[in-house]
Amino acid sequence: MKSILLAIIFLGTNLSYLHSQKKQDYYWPMGLGSSSFVFEYNKLPMTPDTLLSPFKFRRTMGAICDSEGELLFYSNGCRVADRRHEVMPNSDSLNFNCFYEKFFNDDDCFFGYIEKQGIAILPDPGNDEGYYIFHKPLELFLDGGIADFWQEYILYSYVDMTLNNGYGEMIVKNDTLFNRKNLQASHMAVINHSNGKDWWILQPGDIENGNRYYRILIDETGVAKIDSQAIGPIFIKDEWPLKSMGGGQSKFSPDGKKYAYFNLYDGLHLYDFDRSTGLLSGGQYIEWSPTDQFQSAGSVEFSPDSRLLYLTNEDELFQLDLEADDLEASLLLIDTWDGASDPFGTIFFMMALAPDCKIYVRPGSSSNVFHTIHNPNGRGQDCGFVQRDLQLPQTSSAGGFPNFPHFRVDEEEKCDSSITMVDGMTVFWRRDLEVYPNPVSTQLVITIPDLGGGHMRLSRGGQILWDELVTSGTMSIHKDMSAYASGIYELEFLPEHNRERRIYTARVVVE
Numbered sequence: 001m002k003s004i005l006l007a008i009i010f011l012g013t014n015l016s017y018l019h020s021q022k023k024q025d026y027y028w029p030m031g032l033g034s035s036s037f038v039f040e041y042n043k044l045p046m047t048p049d050t051l052l053s054p055f056k057f058r059r060t061m062g063a064i065c066d067s068e069g070e071l072l073f074y075s076n077g078c079r080v081a082d083r084r085h086e087v088m089p090n091s092d093s094l095n096f097n098c099f100y101e102k103f104f105n106d107d108d109c110f111f112g113y114i115e116k117q118g119i120a121i122l123p124d125p126g127n128d129e130g131y132y133i134f135h136k137p138l139e140l141f142l143d144g145g146i147a148d149f150w151q152e153y154i155l156y157s158y159v160d161m162t163l164n165n166g167y168g169e170m171i172v173k174n175d176t177l178f179n180r181k182n183l184q185a186s187h188m189a190v191i192n193h194s195n196g197k198d199w200w201i202l203q204p205g206d207i208e209n210g211n212r213y214y215r216i217l218i219d220e221t222g223v224a225k226i227d228s229q230a231i232g233p234i235f236i237k238d239e240w241p242l243k244s245m246g247g248g249q250s251k252f253s254p255d256g257k258k259y260a261y262f263n264l265y266d267g268l269h270l271y272d273f274d275r276s277t278g279l280l281s282g283g284q285y286i287e288w289s290p291t292d293q294f295q296s297a298g299s300v301e302f303s304p305d306s307r308l309l310y311l312t313n314e315d316e317l318f319q320l321d322l323e324a325d326d327l328e329a330s331l332l333l334i335d336t337w338d339g340a341s342d343p344f345g346t347i348f349f350m351m352a353l354a355p356d357c358k359i360y361v362r363p364g365s366s367s368n369v370f371h372t373i374h375n376p377n378g379r380g381q382d383c384g385f386v387q388r389d390l391q392l393p394q395t396s397s398a399g400g401f402p403n404f405p406h407f408r409v410d411e412e413e414k415c416d417s418s419i420t421m422v423d424g425m426t427v428f429w430r431r432d433l434e435v436y437p438n439p440v441s442t443q444l445v446i447t448i449p450d451l452g453g454g455h456m457r458l459s460r461g462g463q464i465l466w467d468e469l470v471t472s473g474t475m476s477i478h479k480d481m482s483a484y485a486s487g488i489y490e491l492e493f494l495p496e497h498n499r500e501r502r503i504y505t506a507r508v509v510v511e
Contacts, residue, residue, distance in 0.1 A: 120405065154183075249350070349399045
């Protein structure tokens with residue numbers, strides 16, 4: 001009887017835990033095409049869907065749900081829409097200043113602000129019906145046709161959800177939270193305080209011969225502390241192309257114990273983080289440099305278990321093992337961009353860990369596809385990275401993701417691997433498909449894995465050129481490639497009986 005009672009208590013505790021899991025980041029609005037689109041993780045299976053939004057999204061996007069994952073409101077950095085997808089009262093002209101007036105004079109910022117990691121929406125620790133919106137404007141100076149721009153403010157606006165019949169109204173707009181010259185573009189990262197209620201905002205600055213990180217504590221009284229810490233290597237001066245691209249990202253690990261700052265010029269700055277004090281310590285550094293003068297977009301993201309760190313430089317995806325004795329020696333090249341366009345180059349511009357335990361990688365210019373790291377906790381090729389495997393319902397924006405904190409930082413499960421995508425498949429493990437010769441000009445020989453037949457297709461730039469059902473027992477296929485133009489093609493084989501969820505791929509070069 002006692003054991004049964006304990007089992008009931010245990011079950012009740014776990015059901016309570018599952019019910020209380022925070023889902024404030026379950027709504028991802030994006031898109032710059034004819035319509036916007038949304039990843040809504042409360043709808044299973046999760047399928048990217050068209051969003052009838054009153055505005056579009058460039059690189060700045062934020063959203064907030066209640067604890068059950070139901071949308072409250074979202075923003076493109078210039079205005080806010082409520083859950084009915086109507087512009088919230090008094091929420092227009094966020095970040096309004098000289099830059100806003102000059103840069104967005106034709107469309108009143110209908111297509112959204114341009115700052116990566118330039119907005120964060122957080123619950124007010126002192127009011128269950130109140131929400132802060134922290135946002136970063138660009139400053140502009142014009143003199144005789146010569147323009148210069150920089151960042152020196154973090155602003156805040158405030159939404160009261162008790163107003164406007166429960167749909168919310170903005171009661172504070174564009175107030176100054178923080179003012180320091182020479183803040184880094186992008187890089188505004190947020191994490192929960194160790195008390196589980198308050199918030200830390202960490203923002204790198206002092207890019208004129210400095211290495212300072214500003215930390216801001218938000219508690220039930222409002223701004224409780226503004227402080228800074230000088231640590232690590234001196235930042236490079238934030239000039240073109242970094243200044244124009246917001247060239248980099250800063251992220252906290254899902255367990256809140258690590259902080260990573262990365263761009264292609266400063267390299268990787270990795271620290272331990274104390275959520276009680278907001279202090280960084282134990283720095284580790286890896287030097288980096290762009291492969292050409294036009295490359296500027298570096299991206300960084302942690303695995304769900306906080307052990308692995310992913311880095312991109314537009315053309316390549318790397319992985320680091322944070323538990324390795326030699327951090328730099330653990331650096332692995334996972335994949336190289338295959339050169340495909342859809343319609344523009346599908347480079348590796350920005351990454352984000354999603355509630356479904358996957359890391360999505362998006363291009364920097366308009367595109368109809370995302371890349372996916374299906375199993376980010378997997379070392380090396382076991383991470384399951386697949387290029388252009390997620391088809392979008394509308395053209396994506398100019399390269400941003402919503403900037404969320406880790407709402408589940410103190411929960412055992414940092415994400416929900418049971419969330420399925422589109423057809424219910426959760427993971428595909430990528431394996432090499434044997435082909436020869438490669439490069440090829442005439443006959444290509446494809447070795448078929450002995451898995452009982454399956455589906456074979458050839459594509460380029462997202463367009464399927466050849467699709468064939470391979471019957472069980474087929475050992476190889478001979479394909480005449482002489483009719484195809486020179487270039488790089490993608491060959492994929494999906495086994496018919498696929499209990500192990502494997503996909504076999506090869507890049508074929510036609511001469």
